[in-house]
Amino acid sequence: xxxxxYLQEKRELIDSYLKNYFNKLIQPTILHxxxxxxxxxxxxxxxxxxxxxxxxxxxxxxxDILPQASALELIHTYSLIHDDLPAMDNDDLxxxxxxxxxxxxxxxxxxxxxxxLTEAFSMITSMQNTNFKLQNSSIxxxxxxxxxxxxxxxMVGGQAQDILSENSKPDGETLxxxxxxxxxxxxxxxxxxxxxxxxxxxxxxxxxxxYGGHIGLAFQVxxxxxxxEGTTEELGKTAGSDLKKKKLTYPAIYGTEKARQxxxxxxxxxxxxxKPFSSEADPLREIALYLLRRRA
Ligand code: GRG
Numbered sequence: 264x265x266x267x268x269y270l271q272e273k274r275e276l277i278d279s280y281l282k283n284y285f286n287k288l289i290q291p292t293i294l295h296x297x298x299x300x301x302x303x304x305x306x307x308x309x310x311x312x313x314x315x316x317x318x319x320x321x322x323x324x325x326x327d328i329l330p331q332a333s334a335l336e337l338i339h340t341y342s343l344i345h346d347d348l349p350a351m352d353n354d355d356l357x358x359x360x361x362x363x364x365x366x367x368x369x370x371x372x373x374x375x376x377x378x379x380l381t382e383a384f385s386m387i388t389s390m391q392n393t394n395f396k397l398q399n400s401s402i403x404x405x406x407x408x409x410x411x412x413x414x415x416x417x418m419v420g421g422q423a424q425d426i427l428s429e430n431s432k433p434d435g436e437t438l439x440x441x442x443x444x445x446x447x448x449x450x451x452x453x454x455x456x457x458x459x460x461x462x463x464x465x466x467x468x469x470x471x472x473x474y475g476g477h478i479g480l481a482f483q484v485x486x487x488x489x490x491x492e493g494t495t496e497e498l499g500k501t502a503g504s505d506l507k508k509k510k511l512t513y514p515a516i517y518g519t520e521k522a523r524q525x526x527x528x529x530x531x532x533x534x535x536x537x538k539p540f541s542s543e544a545d546p547l548r549e550i551a552l553y554l555l556r557r558r559a
Contacts, residue, residue, distance in 0.1 A: 266549035273312045273325065277336065278303070280329040284386065289378070297367040297375035298382075301340050304358035305499070307559075309482075310335040310453040313550065317457025317471050320537075320544040328397070328460050330389035331405055335453050337383035338413050341376040342422075342449075348372060351426065352504065359499035384410070397460055404459050412452035421445025430509045433516045441511060446486070447479025454478070454547075470539050477533035478551050484526040485555060487512035491519055497559050530555045 281302060289295035314332035315325035325332075347354040347362040348369060354362055364372035387406055390396065411417055421444025428437055454475030458468040489498060490505045491514050505512050513522035533551045537544045 264545050264549055266546065266553050269546055269549070270307075270312060270553070273315050274308045276315075276326065276329060277308050277311045277333050280333050280391070281336065284330075284333070284389075293367065293371060294374060294378060297363060297371045298379055300360075300366060301344050301357070301363050301375065302336070302379065304360050306336065306340070306358055307557075308336055309550075309554070310339050310450060313450065313453040313475070313478075313547075314456040316546040316550060317454045317475075318461055319457070320471070320540055320547055321458050321461035321463045321467060322543065323457070323461045324395075327392050327395050328456070329391045331387050331397075331402075331456055331460060332453075334383040334386040335409070335449070335456075337379045337386060338409065338418075338449065341379040341383075342413075342418060344372050344376040344379070346422065351422075352508070354501055354504065356495065356500050380413070398462065401460050401462060405456055408452045408455055408459065409449075412448040417444055417448035417452075418446075421448065425510065428511045431511065434511065435516055438511045438513065438516055442480055442483040442513075443476075446483035447476060450479030450482055451475035467539060470536050473536040474533045474547065474551075477529045477536065478554055481526045481529035481533065481551070482554050484513045484522055484529065485557065487514055488519055488522050488526070489558070490514075493558060499559060526555055 285295070285299055285302070289298065311332035314328065314335060318328050318332075319325050343357055344363045346352050347357055348364055355365055356362065362372075363375060367375065384406060387409065388402060413419065415423075421441050424437065425441045425445055428434075428441065431437070451472065452475070454471050455468065458471050487505065490502060490512065493502050495502045506515070513525060517525070530551045534548050537547060540547075
């Protein structure tokens, strides 16, 4: 299957849900502008798409879980805004545009991130299709899954270790901790949302959890390689910045060739874990390959 039209169609669904959601103005309007500036700056929407695709693999109609899937993009966007702040990576460019704090100032960028993170949990409790009611218990499970993956036990923990490890000596174990928490945790949670909301069998949730963990880690390994091999124009963010900041990355410890091989192995294992599924999981298989081959 050609994954491009699939990704495009799902991206449009997510964008139109988000546009509609933020039609209601947040006051003061500068906060609304700062939030929507980064939210609509042109991200790949890969986390919400993974949630929709895994729900579809479990037999559901993706449209029914647009609020829960789109909420992942709010959390992801918040993390990018805060990651770019002068106190963290101090970056000027993100998604091909000046970073949030460069346009709105540091205080408003921090608040825009805070508001996006908080709003995500309200969005998760929204219903898209009034004829179709998700179980309250599965919504609670999604909130638990997403909050654990984003907080100290997940993404924020990984970010803290990432900052602590700048300029430190190469250490594979710490690198694994950073990547599993900073990036893979939220990607894995995105994939898990599908089976949780579909109320599928335990074995299906387990298979998708393995898939999510592998592609989550592969995603960050590819990101590390792109930082070395990509251009600022392709990436929409400053290329080579990991190297400049002496970050712990796969290429820095193992070299680019081994890092590429690691990403390929992870994607192979991810696709293998989808054996319980037939063609309904083809989008998930193709997304794994797309993440491996991406140039941005
Ligand atoms: C709590 C103060 C505070 C900050 C949190 C947790 C955090 C800041 C930042 C970590 C998030 C981070 C930068 C993870 C790296 C993951 C990564 C590869 C991001 C790029 O994701 P893509 O390629 O981006 O999906 P697009 O632009 O396509 O959405």
